[in-house]
Amino acid sequence: MRIDLNTADSDWFKLRLNRVVYTVIIAFLILFARLFYLQILEGEALRRQSASNSIRLQHIDPPRGLIFDRHHNLLADNRPAFNLRITPKDARPIDDILKKVATYLGVDPAAVAAKVKRARGVPSYKPVVLLADINRNQLATFETHKYDLPGVSVSVKSQRQYLNATEVVHIIGYMSEINASELKQRKYARYRGGDRIGKSGVEKALEHVLKGKRGGRQVEVNATGQVVGVLKTVDARPGNSVYLTIDLALQKKASQLMAGRAGAVVAMDPRNGEILALVSSPSYDPNAFVSGMSSETWAKLLTNPLHPLVNKAIRGEYPPASTYKIITAMAGLEEGLVDVETEFFCPGYYKFGDRTFRCWKKTGHGNVNIVRALAESCDVFFYHLGQLLGIDRLSWYARSFGLGAATGLDLDREAKGLVATAGWKKQRTGRAWQKGETLNAAIGQGYNLTTPLQMAVVIAAMANGGKRFRPLILKQVQNSAGEVLFKSKPELLGRLPVSKTTFALVKQGLYEAVNTAGGTAWKVRARQVSVSGKTGTAQVVARSQDENGSPKKKTRYEFRDHAWFVGFGPSEAPRIAVAVIVEHGGHGSSVAAPVVMELIETYIKIIKR
Amino acid sequence: MIDRRLIKNFDWGLLGLTLTLAALGAAMIYSAVTAGAQTSIKTLYLRQLIWYGVGLMAMLVVFFFNYKLLERWAYGIYIGCLILLVGVLLFGTTGGGSKRWLAFGPLSLQPSEIAKIGVVIVLARYYSSYATTRGFSLRYLLRPMLLTLIPCGLIVVQPDLGTAMMIILIAGSMTLFAKIQRRAMAYILSAGALIVPLVWFFLKGYQKQRILTFLNPDLDPLGAGYHIIQSKIAIGSGMLTGKGFLKGTQNALAFLPEQHTDFIFSVLAEEWGFIGSAGLLILFLVFIVWALNVANGCRDPFGIILAVGLTSMIFWPTVVNIGMVMGLMPVVGVPLPLISYGGSSTVTTMICVGILININMRRFMRS
Numbered sequence: 018m019r020i021d022l023n024t025a026d027s028d029w030f031k032l033r034l035n036r037v038v039y040t041v042i043i044a045f046l047i048l049f050a051r052l053f054y055l056q057i058l059e060g061e062a063l064r065r066q067s068a069s070n071s072i073r074l075q076h077i078d079p080p081r082g083l084i085f086d087r088h089h090n091l092l093a094d095n096r097p098a099f100n101l102r103i104t105p106k107d108a109r110p111i112d113d114i115l116k117k118v119a120t121y122l123g124v125d126p127a128a129v130a131a132k133v134k135r136a137r138g139v140p141s142y143k144p145v146v147l148l149a150d151i152n153r154n155q156l157a158t159f160e161t162h163k164y165d166l167p168g169v170s171v172s173v174k175s176q177r178q179y180l181n182a183t184e185v186v187h188i189i190g191y192m193s194e195i196n197a198s199e200l201k202q203r204k205y206a207r208y209r210g211g212d213r214i215g216k217s218g219v220e221k222a223l224e225h226v227l228k229g230k231r232g233g234r235q236v237e238v239n240a241t242g243q244v245v246g247v248l249k250t251v252d253a254r255p256g257n258s259v260y261l262t263i264d265l266a267l268q269k270k271a272s273q274l275m276a277g278r279a280g281a282v283v284a285m286d287p288r289n290g291e292i293l294a295l296v297s298s299p300s301y302d303p304n305a306f307v308s309g310m311s312s313e314t315w316a317k318l319l320t321n322p323l324h325p326l327v328n329k330a331i332r333g334e335y336p337p338a339s340t341y342k343i344i345t346a347m348a349g350l351e352e353g354l355v356d357v358e359t360e361f362f363c364p365g366y367y368k369f370g371d372r373t374f375r376c377w378k379k380t381g382h383g384n385v386n387i388v389r390a391l392a393e394s395c396d397v398f399f400y401h402l403g404q405l406l407g408i409d410r411l412s413w414y415a416r417s418f419g420l421g422a423a424t425g426l427d428l429d430r431e432a433k434g435l436v437a438t439a440g441w442k443k444q445r446t447g448r449a450w451q452k453g454e455t456l457n458a459a460i461g462q463g464y465n466l467t468t469p470l471q472m473a474v475v476i477a478a479m480a481n482g483g484k485r486f487r488p489l490i491l492k493q494v495q496n497s498a499g500e501v502l503f504k505s506k507p508e509l510l511g512r513l514p515v516s517k518t519t520f521a522l523v524k525q526g527l528y529e530a531v532n533t534a535g536g537t538a539w540k541v542r543a544r545q546v547s548v549s550g551k552t553g554t555a556q557v558v559a560r561s562q563d564e565n566g567s568p569k570k571k572t573r574y575e576f577r578d579h580a581w582f583v584g585f586g587p588s589e590a591p592r593i594a595v596a597v598i599v600e601h602g603g604h605g606s607s608v609a610a611p612v613v614m615e616l617i618e619t620y621i622k623i624i625k626r
Numbered sequence: 627m628i629d630r631r632l633i634k635n636f637d638w639g640l641l642g643l644t645l646t647l648a649a650l651g652a653a654m655i656y657s658a659v660t661a662g663a664q665t666s667i668k669t670l671y672l673r674q675l676i677w678y679g680v681g682l683m684a685m686l687v688v689f690f691f692n693y694k695l696l697e698r699w700a701y702g703i704y705i706g707c708l709i710l711l712v713g714v715l716l717f718g719t720t721g722g723g724s725k726r727w728l729a730f731g732p733l734s735l736q737p738s739e740i741a742k743i744g745v746v747i748v749l750a751r752y753y754s755s756y757a758t759t760r761g762f763s764l765r766y767l768l769r770p771m772l773l774t775l776i777p778c779g780l781i782v783v784q785p786d787l788g789t790a791m792m793i794i795l796i797a798g799s800m801t802l803f804a805k806i807q808r809r810a811m812a813y814i815l816s817a818g819a820l821i822v823p824l825v826w827f828f829l830k831g832y833q834k835q836r837i838l839t840f841l842n843p844d845l846d847p848l849g850a851g852y853h854i855i856q857s858k859i860a861i862g863s864g865m866l867t868g869k870g871f872l873k874g875t876q877n878a879l880a881f882l883p884e885q886h887t888d889f890i891f892s893v894l895a896e897e898w899g900f901i902g903s904a905g906l907l908i909l910f911l912v913f914i915v916w917a918l919n920v921a922n923g924c925r926d927p928f929g930i931i932l933a934v935g936l937t938s939m940i941f942w943p944t945v946v947n948i949g950m951v952m953g954l955m956p957v958v959g960v961p962l963p964l965i966s967y968g969g970s971s972t973v974t975t976m977i978c979v980g981i982l983i984n985i986n987m988r989r990f991m992r993s
Contacts, residue, residue: 025757025804027925033803034922037934038915044945045911049904051952055862056900063862067876067896072859074852233848235855249847 072248075236079229080175080497082256084189084219086265087291087492092185093220098176099156101148101169105133106141108168118147118169121162122155150176177213177220177307181265183300184272187328188263188428188490190218191303216306218328219261219490222427226494229256255497262291262492262505270619271296274612279323279600280579281330283473283488284616287585287594289507290477290486292426293620295470297329323600331431334466335598338553339394339605340583341415341461343479343523346387348414349402350519357522360384363397367456374400374456377554391526392536394552396460403459408450411458412438417514418475419485420467425510426488434471437464462556473596474510476550476583479527480591483513483520527551528588537606543586543614546621550584550613552605555598577601582609586617593620637920637986643913644964644979648678648972650906651890651965657872658886658893658967670886670967677969681976688980692988696981697928700751704773707744710737711780718784725784736970738781738789743974743981745793746800746935748773753804754927761805764813770801788958792942799938800931840956850957853889857951861895861903868899886967888959892951906965907948914941917979920986929985936978943971 055063066072084093101118108114115133119126129147136145147169148155159171177192179185192213199205199214204225208214215221232253237246271282275298284294301318318326327333349355365381367374376382376396382389390398403411415421421436437458439450457463470488478485487508494503513520527549530536537552556578580602585594595613602608656671696703710728714737718725727734749770756766774797781790806814826834835845843850860876869875874896885893895903914937921933940963947962949955961968963975 025759025927027927027930029759030927030930031922033805034918034930034934037803038918041911041914041918041941044941045907047954048907048945048948048952051949051954052861052895052900052903052907055858055952056864056895056903057866059862060865060900063859064865067859067863070875072852072855074848235847235852249851251848 069238073236073238075234075244077232077234077251077253078175079231079253080255081177081229082227083258084227085258085260086263086268087260087293088265089260090265091180092261092263092265093189094178094180095175096178097173098150100146100172100174101151101155101159102144102146102172103133104141104144104168104170105136106168108166111168114166114168115147117162117166121158121166122148122151124148144170144172179303179307181269182302182304184269184296185263185265186218186300186303187297187330188218188261188268188295189303190215190220190222190429191306192216192220193306217429219259219428221429223259223491226259227256230254257497257502258495260492260495262286262293262489263295264293264620264623266623267616267620268294268296270294271612271616272298272300274615275599278602279329280598280602280609281328281333281469282595282597282612282616283330283469284593284595284620285473285477285486285488287477287480287486287591289489290474291489291492291505291507293593294616295330295490297327297333299323299325301325328428329469329598329600331426331428331468331470333598333600334432334434334468335579335581335600336463336555337420337461337465337467337472338555338579338581339396339461340472340476340551340553340581340596341465341467342391342394342399342459343475343527343551343583344415344418344420345399345402345406345411345459346391346523346526347418347513347515347519348406348411350387350522351414351515352406352410354405355387355402357386357388360386361390361398361401363395365397367397367400369400369404369453369456372453374453387522388526388529389535391523391551392529392533394530394537399459400456403455404452406455406459408455408458409438409440411455412436414514415465417511418478419510420465420471420475424470424474424488426470427490431470432468434468435464435466461553469596469598472581472583473594476585476596477594478513479524479549480585480594483515485510485512524549527584531584532588538582538584538610538614541606541611541614543618545618546586547588548584548586548614548617549588549591550582550610552610553581553583554603554605555579555581557601574601577603580605580608582606582613584610584613584617587621592624593617631990632987635987635989637983640913640916640920640979640983640986643909643916644976647909647913647964648681650894650909651972652678653871654890654894654965655886655967657874657897658890660872673969674967674972677972678976680969681973684973685976685980685983688977688984689987691984693929693932693981693984694926694988696747696932697751697754700748704744704748707737707741708777708780710735711741711777713737714784715780726786734969736968738777738784738786739970739974741777741781742789742793742796742939743936743977745774745777745797746939747932749797749800750928750932750935753800754931757804757927757931759805761807762801762810763807764810767801767806767810767814770797786959788960791958792939792946792960795942795946796935796938799942800935803934804931840958843953843957854951854953854957857889857892858953860889860892861952864896864899864903866900868895868897868902871897873897884959887961888947888966889951890962890966891948894965910944914944917982920982923989924985925989929989933982933985936982939978940975 080095083091085091105111115129116126119129132147133145179189193216195205195208195212195214200208215224230253232251234250235248236244237248238244267284271294275282275296278298280298282294282296285292305314362384363376363382365376365379382393382395385395385398415436421434423431423433442450454463458465474485474488487510489505491505493501495501531538531542531548531550538550557576580599582605583596585591595616597609597612599608652671652675655674659670714725714728719727719729726736726738728737752770774793778790778793839846839850843854856876874893876896894906917937921930924930924933943960943963946955946958947960950957961971964972
């Protein structure tokens with residue numbers, strides 16, 4: 018029992034409860050008063066407003082940010098597109114009006130009617146698009162018959178337009194309507210059905226930068242749905258413009274050189290990782306996506322055996338072939354297994370157990386050291402080296418060069434490639450690694466796969482003294498007022514784990530591959546710039562031999578070898594590093610190397626201007 | 627356990643009022659989801675009927691326990707609620723940008739609703755054991771403040787500002803009822819007057835914008851501001867007698883957002899006019915005064931304060947929701963008890979009613 022005189026007993030609480038009841042009643046009286054005001058005093062006016070549904074919300078779409086190259090050349094622009102729309106509520110009788118629209122504009126009446134039918138369930142005061150992106154003649158026809166077509170209107174929308182489209186499409190990407198599964202994703206939370214979003218390339222990667230913010234206005238409309246007054250407006254915020262690291266002139270040159278071939282080109286500034294050109298061939302026209310593509314065109318693109326839709330520069334995975342010898346050479350030198358004095362004899366083949374591994378040069382190279390082995394791409398030298406290294410040591414070096422992992426370029430769905438190890442094979446196939454497979458790996462054949470972009474990062478690191486930069490595609494972002502919001506900076510991913518002497522020797526090999534008479538790219542060397550580089554010829558099918566031991570002629574396109582060349586120039590102070598692959602092109606020296614030579618020459622001319 | 631006196635003292639009036647409101651709610655949800663064009667939600671009223679059923683069963687379970695057990699279990703229940711709230715943050719499912727639900731098989735639960743009851747019970751225990759006619763000093767208010775702010779913090783980060791605010795309003799009402807000393811009151815008010823401008827100073831531009839929009843929906847003419855305009859048109863256009871059941875045009879043309887949850891009152895006011903909506907207001911008023919009368923009949927301080935807390939759990943969302951849709955208050959996502967669609971809110975409200983009836987049944991019993 019509490020004996021405090023101040024103890025709160027139920028009588029005290031009853032007094033307090035009375036106050037609570039008064040408070041509740043006052044609160045409800047306020048609500049009653051408001052209800053009375055709205056429904057009785059203002060009721061008639063508000064009833065009228067509800068009858069005409071006169072206050073509506075209109076969206077103002079922000080203009081999307083533009084895309085430029087590094088020299089402010091326009092790559093993606095916006096143009097006005099006119100959509101013919103019908104507001105079912107205001108178009109009565111709707112069937113007659115639809116028929117008239119079809120006759121005036123010369124379109125299929127059934128297709129137009131189907132558009133309205135499909136929009137059933139949407140409130141009838143909301144306009145339905147009958148014809149998207151009508152042409153000037155159709156627009157003129159509509160304007161003359163406007164008064165015969167109540168409820169039909171034309172809206173202007175800004176539509177994406179790509180310049181130099183086929184040359185840059187794999188970088189820029191394209192836009193299309195957001196689909197159901199994308200709408201559920203968190204990053205598209207603010208989007209709604211019918212919105213267009215970037216579906217690939219920069220358009221997708223930088224969607225949030227380019228998009229801008231939607232605005233809108235509250236408007237008052239009359240009985241036929243025409244706007245009679247604007248009540249309130251919230252302006253749209255235009256999207257930010259992006260400046261890419263791409264050099265359009267170089268990009269054009271690269272796609273011109275790749276015309277008629279399947280493959281990819283990646284050119285990079287070795288000083289900072291900026292991508293100067295990135296081409297995947299064959300290409301396609303993204304403008305076709307903008308105004309809706311016919312299903313035949315789409316099916317053709319999808320079934321084309323040369324896969325124009327795939328960005329081979331970042332998605333294509335190829336055996337690195339002899340370009341991989343750069344890594345084998347570094348590993349061998351760095352592990353102290355060979356030095357500049359070490360020579361191996363190349364008789365044109367290498368016997369390993371009961372198997373014979375061939376050098377590409379049947380007559381053999383004779384005695385070769387590491388520099389000549391790189392310059393002349395002697396397979397036998399690298400068989401020796403591979404055997405000394407073992408697969409796991411070799412793979413460790415490959416990984417530290419960035420192979421087997423995405424480079425982190427800001428474009429969608431970059432492939433990782435593959436660096437095989439004994440453990441990987443065991444896990445994958447259940448069988449143990451064969452020593453002979455190490456020999457194949459040492460010359461870049463076998464399981465290993467790389468993307469052209471990865472090889473570009475490797476060769477750029479060779480050019481700049483061992484720095485692996487993250488490849489950059491975005492140079493800067495500006496808002497519509499021209500203020501710079503973001504400027505990209507070089508990002509160092511890592512350094513090649515090799516000493517200066519090792520580095521200098523391998524670089525010498527790359528120099529001699531182009532600049533000495535026996536070098537694999539001597540015949541196609543650039544005349545105005547000194548280039549260093551490495552050829553590669555990736556076998557698509559195992560080196561097959563007939564009874565006499567001579568290779569079969571690889572005549573069928575899909576059995577022909579892939580041609581690689583990775584190089585940089587000028588050799589003494591590199592400004593550009595390039596990786597090129599030509600699918601089923603044949604020899605790296607005769608097919609891929611000339612592309613690199615010409616690109617480097619072009620670029621040097623551009624920067625000297 | 628149940629003796630005859632308990633049945634004799636059963637509060638049929640409160641049960642009847644609850645069932646009447648629930649029936650009105652079901653009818654309004656039916657109208658809100660069928661008249662509109664959105665086909666995907668047409669079966670929602672059936673699901674709401676199931677929720678009323680679940681609520682009734684929960685109520686039945688509540689009858690069998692003496693409410694005085696709640697005093698003994700107060701902290702256990704409270705900690706259970708906190709665990710659920712932490713569980714939401716860790717394993718909750720996301721909807722509309724916030725993590726509010728915990729899924730138990732086919733059922734999903736909104737622990738923030740249940741947490742309201744937990745806070746009410748724990749505060750009722752605290753205030754009833756320390757209440758004096760002098761009121762509470764600041765020192766004695768620290769613990770209840772902490773007990774309120776912990777769950778509020780967990781709810782704010784979901785984020786669910788509406789429910790967090792409700793808990794503060796409910797706790798505040800209970801504290802005022804238990805009486806605050808004049809000096810303590812002066813301290814609290816002056817501290818508030820100091821902190822608010824200080825916080826404002828540290829807020830970022832967009833956060834300030836959000837608060838301003840909250841206080842004045844007109845600043846967001848494409849969102850809240852537009853919704854309130856349309857809601858006012860809907861309510862006003864109902865006039866005296868309304869447009870008739872299922873005939874509300876604002877609702878049918880989808881001018882109302884969340885017409886089956888937050889804006890359900892607008893649907894009712896449009897279709898049933900002043901007669902219907904004033905009738906609903908009177909029903910709520912009777913319901914709340916009736917519930918306060920339970921406190922009036924109780925002699926046990928815990929029962930009294932508990933009854934006041936439970937009543938405020940029904941009073942605040944009712945007033946805030948109706949005030950909001952009529953443009954009197956900021957736009958907060960608070961459902962109208964028993965009327966709006968929503969399982970957790972419905973079941974929680976019915977558990978409240980169950981406890982109130984329980985208190986009333988046992989008012990003559992000494993334990």
